Amino acid sequence: MPRTEKAIDAAALSGIDRVIHEPARLAIVSVLRAFETADFLFLLKQTGLSRGNLSSHLSKLEAAGYVDITKEFVEKIPRTLIRLTGAGREAIASYRAEMDRVLGRL
Amino acid sequence: MEQTSKVDHVEMSAMQATIRDGVTEMQMGALLVSFGVVFSLAPPFGIACALLPFALHPLGKLLKRRFVYPRIGYAKGARQPHAVRGIVIAAFAYVAVLLSALGVFSLILGVDRGVSLWLSHFIPALVGVMMAIGPWVVARTYRLMRWYLFAGLFVLGGICLPLFNVATGTAAVALEVAVVGGLVLVYGIGLFLSFLRGYSSEESARASD
Numbered sequence: 354m355p356r357t358e359k360a361i362d363a364a365a366l367s368g369i370d371r372v373i374h375e376p377a378r379l380a381i382v383s384v385l386r387a388f389e390t391a392d393f394l395f396l397l398k399q400t401g402l403s404r405g406n407l408s409s410h411l412s413k414l415e416a417a418g419y420v421d422i423t424k425e426f427v428e429k430i431p432r433t434l435i436r437l438t439g440a441g442r443e444a445i446a447s448y449r450a451e452m453d454r455v456l457g458r459l
Numbered sequence: 460m461e462q463t464s465k466v467d468h469v470e471m472s473a474m475q476a477t478i479r480d481g482v483t484e485m486q487m488g489a490l491l492v493s494f495g496v497v498f499s500l501a502p503p504f505g506i507a508c509a510l511l512p513f514a515l516h517p518l519g520k521l522l523k524r525r526f527v528y529p530r531i532g533y534a535k536g537a538r539q540p541h542a543v544r545g546i547v548i549a550a551f552a553y554v555a556v557l558l559s560a561l562g563v564f565s566l567i568l569g570v571d572r573g574v575s576l577w578l579s580h581f582i583p584a585l586v587g588v589m590m591a592i593g594p595w596v597v598a599r600t601y602r603l604m605r606w607y608l609f610a611g612l613f614v615l616g617g618i619c620l621p622l623f624n625v626a627t628g629t630a631a632v633a634l635e636v637a638v639v640g641g642l643v644l645v646y647g648i649g650l651f652l653s654f655l656r657g658y659s660s661e662e663s664a665r666a667s668d
Contacts, residue, residue: 383469388534391473395532399473427524432533449466 369455372417373448377402378410382445385420385437393433411435419444474537475601480527480654483597484647486515491640499633522651530658553588580621583631587617590636605646612639 373379380400385391397407414420419441423434437445494508560581591610598606616635621627626634 379466380469383466384473386466387470387474387537389536391534392528392532394528395473395476395534398531399469399476445466 369451370444370448372413372419373444375410377406378414379448381407381410381414382419382437382441385435386442386445390434390436393435396435414441417444471602473534475603476531477534477537478597478601478603479650480523480531481647481650481652482519482522482527484643484650485522486512486519486647487594488640488642488644488647490515491636492644493640495633495635495637495640499630499637502629502633526651526655530654550592553592556588580627582628583620583626583635584614584617586632587613587615587635590617590639609639609643612642 373382377400380402381396384396384399393407396402396411397404400407402410411420411422415422417440419438421436421438423436425432425434490508490511493511497504497508591613594606594609594613597603598610613635616639617631619625620631620635625631
């Protein structure tokens with residue numbers, strides 16, 4: 354492969370959002386994309402992650418502004434609700450477009 | 460491409476998880492059985508069954524809150540990208556089939572006789588197709604084979620009951636709705652019991668947030 358073509362591919366890959374590209378976070382965002390809101394247990398069951406792992410990844414997504422985390426009580430039982438923000442929805446849409454573009458070149 | 464199809468797969472699997480518990484089937488089945496029984500015993504009161512969803516909805520929510528959410532978690536507002544498009548396509552297809560059949564019968568038998576014969580003998584089939592639209596939209600949205608089967612049962616019931624002289628007209632409609640509703644209800648109860656068995660109380664207690 355010519356040197357210039359390799360450089361183009363590397364440049365394209367550098368545009369990939371690393372916050373979403375991580376498999377566990379991609380799974381979380383993919384699940385959240387299907388709903389208005391979901392609770393911690395639902396994400397736990399759907400992604401198959403451990404509680405600690407899920408918490409850690411949610412914190413990273415929250416720090417990036419991709420998810421909004423709120424706590425509420427339902428019949429005196431605490432529930433953690435997670436919602437994909439507008440920025441999160443935009444990020445996953447552009448991530449998908451970017452991945453399609455990059456993989457389409459291969 | 461593979462990455463984006465995996466994203467779609469995860470998304471669809473999460474959506475399917477929200478109706479894996481059988482509650483929707485139980486609600487739909489109970490509604491149809493009630494409608495079929497009331498309509499066959501006392502047709503004028505059949506319309507009262509329109510109020511049943513208002514009673515079944517809180518019951519379904521109670522079952523979800525009590526048995527489903529503590530086991531698999533809670534998710535609200537599933538996106539339904541195909542639902543609206545599906546309903547529109549189904550409605551157009553339905554109207555097209557109706558008009559074509561009406562036209563053919565009127566051409567063959569003359570307008571008056573054609574229309575009356577068509578209505579008296581094909582009401583169950585018309586209702587069957589109409590009843591199949593809902594399950595078909597659910598099947599298409601969630602990509603679930605069992606809902607395609609429910610839709611197929613409605614169509615098949617509507618065609619077979621008058622065809623094999625089991626029942627015609629409104630009696631066939633009541634029978635069709637009650638029988639298919641009963642099958643959906645039994646399937647829903649089975650699904651619900653298997654869902655409860657699949658998630659032990661110990662697991663749900665450990666996993667509770």
